[in-house]
Amino acid sequence: MTQVIDKLNWRYATKKFDPAKKLDEAVVERIIEAARLAPTSSGLQPFEVFVVKNPDLRAKIREVGWNQSQITEASHLLVFAAWDNITPERVNMMFDLTNEVRGFINEGWEAYRKQLLGIVAARGDQANFDAAARQAYIALGTALVAAAFEGVDATPMEGFDPAAVDQILSLKERNLRSVVILPLGHRQADGDWLVNLKKVRRPRDKFVTELV
Numbered sequence: 037m038t039q040v041i042d043k044l045n046w047r048y049a050t051k052k053f054d055p056a057k058k059l060d061e062a063v064v065e066r067i068i069e070a071a072r073l074a075p076t077s078s079g080l081q082p083f084e085v086f087v088v089k090n091p092d093l094r095a096k097i098r099e100v101g102w103n104q105s106q107i108t109e110a111s112h113l114l115v116f117a118a119w120d121n122i123t124p125e126r127v128n129m130m131f132d133l134t135n136e137v138r139g140f141i142n143e144g145w146e147a148y149r150k151q152l153l154g155i156v157a158a159r160g161d162q163a164n165f166d167a168a169a170r171q172a173y174i175a176l177g178t179a180l181v182a183a184a185f186e187g188v189d190a191t192p193m194e195g196f197d198p199a200a201v202d203q204i205l206s207l208k209e210r211n212l213r214s215v216v217i218l219p220l221g222h223r224q225a226d227g228d229w230l231v232n233l234k235k236v237r238r239p240r241d242k243f244v245t246e247l248v
Contacts, residue, residue: 040185045235047184049191050106052228053221059111063186064220068114070182074175078152080130082122082168083175084212086115086205096204097217101196110191110219115205116176117212118168122156169215176216189223192216 064087071085088094091108097115098107107113119126131149135141156164176192183190194216201207201214225231237243 040181043184043187044181047180047190048230048235050110050189050219050221050223050228051191051230052224053106053110053189053219054224055109055111055221057111057222059188059220059222063188064112066186067179067182067188067220071114071116071175071179074178076171076174077167078130078148079134080122080127080168080171082119082126083172083215084117084210085175086117088113088115088205093204097196097201100200100204101193101217104193104195106191106193106219107196107217109221109224110189111221112219114179114218114220115201115214116172116216116218117202117205117207117210118165118172118215120165120168120208120211120213121161122159122164122168124153124157127153127156165213169213172215176218179218183220188220191219193219 068085068087072081076082088097089112094108094113097113098104101107127149131145134145159167180190180192196214196217198214201217202212205214207214223231
């Protein structure tokens with residue numbers, strides 16, 4: 037556990053990546069796998085991850101991402117895209133997959149399926165998208181920890197036009213909406229104003245309240 041804390045103290049939101057330093061694909065796959073294994077509400081995994089390798093697409097995303105250089109200079113760019121709605125078809129897909137993988141049908145699980153179908157139907161499209169987006173952020177956090185553990189720099193970014201990114205990546209046709217992007221790579225320390233500054237977090241007594 038000490039090693040994880042050390043890695044989290046090492047990581048920061050990298051402002052300048054070295055475009056000459058490419059990540060090993062096996063390392064990237066481990067980070068993606070960590071995101072895939074992240075917990076999600078009801079096990080729905082209501083989002084997908086896009087690995088944008090095409091340089092033209094990344095240049096277009098940079099244009100609608102406040103011209104942030106990390107988008108094009110990082111080794112890899114991940115886009116987390118949430119379901120635009122939690123539909124009955126999607127709920128049933130994941131519940132059926134669970135039954136298939138586990139090899140049996142559980143009565144309590146099937147009862148919960150019916151309950152969840154009622155919940156998402158009553159919640160409405162926008163609230164369902166908001167719920168899906170929150171789950172994507174759990175996977176983002178898991179990916180950030182995995183990246184730090186691998187010694188990979190990462191910068192979670194909301195500073196982009198989601199509707200424009202959706203169009204660039206044809207996400208609407210897949211009933212998805214972009215939520216957050218994650219450049220991955222190695223820092224270029226001599227060009228990054230943030231690299232040597234102390235990490236700032238509130239002290240524990242201002243962050244944690246113990247109720248006994």
